[in-house]
Amino acid sequence: MKQLTSYNRAAGYLNKLFDLLNQHYFENALSRPTITIQSTPKAYGHFSMRPDTWVSAVGCSHEINIGAGTLSRPIEDICATLLHEMIHLYCYENQIKDTSRGNTYHNRRFKAAAEAHGLIVDLHPKYGWTITAPSDDLLNFILENGLTDILITRNEFRGISVAGTGTHSPAGTVIVPPRTSGSRKYLCPCCGNSVRATKEVHIACLDCKEPMIEA
Structure with missing residues (x-):
């Protein structure tokens, strides 16, 4: 296959x-x-x-x-x-x-x-x-049934992207396009709530009790 x-x-x-x-x-x-x-x-x-x-x-x-x-x-x-x-x-x-x-x-x-x-x-x-x-x-x-992994994904969330070789990226990595702005957008991977910051921050969603990830 x-x-x-x-x-x-x-x-x-x-x-x-x-x-x-x-x-x-x-x-x-x-x-x-x-x-x-x-x-x-x-x-x-x-x-x-x-x-x-x-x-x-x-x-x-x-x-x-x-x-x-x-x-x-x-x-x-x-x-x-x-x-x-x-x-x-x-x-x-x-x-x-x-x-x-x-x-x-x-x-x-x-x-x-x-x-x-x-x-x-x-x-x-x-x-x-x-x-x-x-x-x-x-x-x-x-x-x-010999079912196999799907080796393509839309680059949205940290840890579930696909590397250039077609294998899974290591947990905690993500393919990020070149930054064109000084601001950063962070998303909750559970509910989709978002915030913006002007520098790298460590922030969590209080609704879901999950760390937010950089979009």
Whole structure:
């Protein structure tokens, strides 16, 4: 298999992953969404509840998005994110109310559905049962299908960029364009809050309790 070093290959691969996961965990019962790769500063991905998010001459579809700045995470994390959003699609199609508070808080119904379909779920103090990780079954599924990492990402956040060789950058490194201004912009990697400073500073987001990173 050719290395996944182009946007088009990555997009096609995400559709392949959806098909494999749909077959393995849902017996191909899920309708096909439009899978996109867009920037999502506040999350690794999202699911659009509107069935007509995408409209074409032959019909409509939901959207599942994978964050463009997170593509080069290990394949098990990409699969967990994609499967997380597929759980939302599953709940939607089966009339399961899995979120509240403006569809941001993941309730115990989401937790139950996710744990029944290949995920390990932990509690986030603000967003509920939304912290997901691959189960042993999902990890075995990845190995059995020979799934590989995506070696391209949008340069947005520290630690998940791709070096020029096509391998992952070491943690804590980032490709930064030449500075054209004396000011610096810092972002929270969790919620996307931003601040500007005229010099290098060490600053944290009090909402998320996470260090902010230089954009």
